[in-house]
Amino acid sequence: MKKLTSIIAIALLATTTVFNANAEDKKTATTNTSSSSVFEYKSSQLNVGMYESGKVNSMKLNLALTKDAGKKATIKLMDSKGTVLNEERIGKKLTGYNFRFDFSTVEAGKYFIEITEGDSIITKEIIKSTNTLSY
Template identity: 40%
Template structure:
């Protein structure tokens, strides 16, 4: 019984050590992003927060792989924000790519417009 307890404790410590080594081997991300639509508009806001000393590039790519826009965020900037205006582009799929050479993060955007269909007029009648 005592040998079983010792083996169980040793096994538990081995698992904890393996989990600790695995957690240490994963490298933390050097930048974080958020993308959201600006209310009542055709604009998207991109926010990037990064560690100083890293250069990060931002690209807007269409569904054919054509680069529509490129920006570079300098080494001294740690927080960055920009707007993308989609009111003058055609319907389709777009990708915003944020990269620093080692890491790449992609945000997919689908732009589509539907034909507006007018709903028939409705009547409300109250009966007593």
């Protein structure tokens, strides 16, 4: 009986030590990453989906955005030189937004969509060839 009590006491001590060590690791990780934009991105609800509307190779690209309520966001469509072709600003109240751009009117080449919400930035590359879009 004395041996069983000793084993239980050692097991409880070991378990407590492991839980305390893990708690300290989490606490340190939270306080040390406050200036990291990666940490801020992970805590954000900023998500982007892209798809062509209608038939395949329609050259009409749809972008679906979800974001945090209470934060403003900006969507910029730029060419490879950085020239802004279109810019949309999304207010604090909206949590979802859909954007469509017709690529049939622009030259073949590389384009970028940049979505900004606070410190979070997502950049998507689009390549337009003669008859197709790749993204």
